[in-house]
Amino acid sequence: MENNIVWHQHDVDKQRRAQAKGQKPCVVWLTGLSGSGKSTIANLLEKKLADNGKHTYLLDGDNVRHGLNGDLTFSDKDRVENIRRISELAKLFVDSGLIVITAFISPFKGERDYCRNLLQENEFVEVFVDTPLEECEKRDPKGLYQKARAGEITDFTGISSPYEAPESPEITLNFSGQSAQESAEQLFTQLKQKGLID
Numbered sequence: 001m002e003n004n005i006v007w008h009q010h011d012v013d014k015q016r017r018a019q020a021k022g023q024k025p026c027v028v029w030l031t032g033l034s035g036s037g038k039s040t041i042a043n044l045l046e047k048k049l050a051d052n053g054k055h056t057y058l059l060d061g062d063n064v065r066h067g068l069n070g071d072l073t074f075s076d077k078d079r080v081e082n083i084r085r086i087s088e089l090a091k092l093f094v095d096s097g098l099i100v101i102t103a104f105i106s107p108f109k110g111e112r113d114y115c116r117n118l119l120q121e122n123e124f125v126e127v128f129v130d131t132p133l134e135e136c137e138k139r140d141p142k143g144l145y146q147k148a149r150a151g152e153i154t155d156f157t158g159i160s161s162p163y164e165a166p167e168s169p170e171i172t173l174n175f176s177g178q179s180a181q182e183s184a185e186q187l188f189t190q191l192k193q194k195g196l197i198d
């Protein structure tokens with residue numbers, strides 16, 4: 001469809017902005033069930049990156065749904081729109097030279113791939129926070145599983161709404177009794193090994 005909108009190429013580009021910050025911009029995309037540990041691990045990773053002089057931004061499901069995506073529900077259609085908007089936002093932040101960390105359930109493979117395809121190769125790192133449903137339900141930090149089981153919340157991921165586990169994520173954080181701090185350290189080390197941070 002012709003929309004009469006022309007893309008402006010500005011003089012200061014992504015490379016220059018990244019250079020000024022002394023880093024390679026990318027998106028570290030955490031996906032997993034509610035209660036799997038996404039927000040906790042993302043927060044610890046961002047602290048570690050900041051301690052190492054990196055410029056970051058953490059986009060978190062609960063927070064973004066209060067503002068930008070406050071009009072969206074948890075229907076499949078709205079989850080797709082939620083992740084589409086986040087992906088476009090993450091792309092803009094990468095363009096600004098930042099290391100972006102996202103912590104959304106992002107239950108559908110198609111939408112995670114949408115974000116991957118918006119970015120250049122090596123700019124998208126999919127991280128599967130692979131905590132089993134039983135463990136998430138045991139933690140139930142916000143009491144949401146209890147409400148979902150009681151039928152007080154509909155379309156709840158893992159209970160009454162699907163979660164499509166990643167098939168070949170760049171990084172998997174296995175649930176094997178390691179602490180959130182250890183998971184954040186593992187993530188930091190693997191990002192270094194991939195050459196994304198020095």
Ligand SMILES: Nc1ncnc2c1ncn2[C@@H]1O[C@H](COP(=O)(O)OS(=O)(=O)O)[C@@H](OP(=O)(O)O)[C@H]1O
Nearest residue numbers: 034035061074079082104105106107154155156157
């Ligand atoms: N029905 C239902 N299903 C799943 N989650 C629910 C629901 N209702 C509210 N919440 C709370 O919203 C947080 C998930 O929002 P997201 O934007 O990450 O979800 S999604 O990616 O669009 O699926 C999620 O946060 P996390 O626990 O941090 O994952 C919940 O606290």
Ligand SMILES: Nc1ncnc2c1ncn2[C@@H]1O[C@H](COP(=O)(O)OP(=O)(O)O)[C@@H](O)[C@H]1O
Nearest residue numbers: 033034035036037038039040139141178179180
């Ligand atoms: N190994 C672990 N990794 C991450 N979180 C853990 C771990 N063990 C216990 N927890 C707790 O589980 C909860 C995970 O909640 P949260 O980080 O909000 O998950 P999510 O963002 O995926 O919903 C927190 O209360 C956290 O302290």
